[in-house]
Amino acid sequence: MLIDSHNHIYAEQFNDDLEEVMNRASEAGVQHLLMPNIDVPSIDAMHRVADRYPDRCYPMMGLHPCSVQEDFREQLSVVERHLFQPVRKYIAVGEIGIDLYWDKSTLEIQQEAFRQQIEWAKALKLPIVIHVRESFDEVFEIVDELHDERLRGVFHCFTGTLEQAKHIEAYGSFMMGIGGVLTFKNGKIDQFIHELDLNRLILETDSPYLAPKPYRGKRNEPAYTRLVAEKLSTLTGKSLEEIEAVSTANCERLFHLTFEHEASSAPLPDHLDG
Ligand code: NI
Secondary structure (H helix, E strand, O other), X not given: OEEEOOEOOOOHHHOOOHHHHHHHHHHOOEEEEEEOOOOHHHHHHHHHHHXXXXXXXXXXXXXXXXXXXXXXXXXXXXXXXXXXXXXXXOOOEEEEEEEOOOOOOOHHHHHHHHHHHHHHHHHHOOOEEEEEEOOHHHHHHHHHHHOOOOOOEEXXXXXXXXXXXXXXXXXXXXXXXXXXXXXXOOOOHHHOHHHXXXXXXXXXXXXXXXXXXXXXXXXXXXXXXXXXXXXXXXXXXXXXHHHHHHHHHHHHHHHOOOOOOOOOOOOOOOOOOO
């Protein structure tokens, strides 16, 4: 069993064929889908998918850095209201972070929104799902400062350097999300992924974006998590079964999920619990 730990299947790109997309995910062994939120307008669509597939699709709540604009305080108050209500369960605060590719002028308010949402995650004992784009220094500065025993999470769609990966491993409570970029010729992480601790890696697609080879440039979908798992297997020399078992166990540990599946003999460090 595989988990797609990051996708936006509530996006309009899936309006016409969500059922088929979910069926193809099942056929590929991708049983569970974790859904980061984007902003206030995306919340209803995400909830609808979560309600339609309650045993497969799990929502998160957060404000994406690219949606941090003039109205970010109003949007954050809606995010806060959702996070702290007792009815609906969210598995993480996400996605949050800093993006300096699209807009450098909003850095200051992105930092403010990121800090605020980290504090909420700590208060709720939820993991954070971090979006980093051309902003490792800025993100590390904040995570270094706010990191304590309550903070855990994932650097989603990790595309950094070996040094940056080691920085993340050193936190002890953070994972890296590995997606389609691993299959790209110029993706770079394929060069050193074998040097990383497999117990720190989870799989994702970021659907509908970043489809792996041979679908690069097309719409991505959760079934392609399997292509990422296969590439990781090839690059690390580990069996596909081990990649599946360990990445699923990592996901369960990070997000405090427990799924029924065959017991795995893979070693599981337990210091991410709690
Ligand atoms: Ni995303």
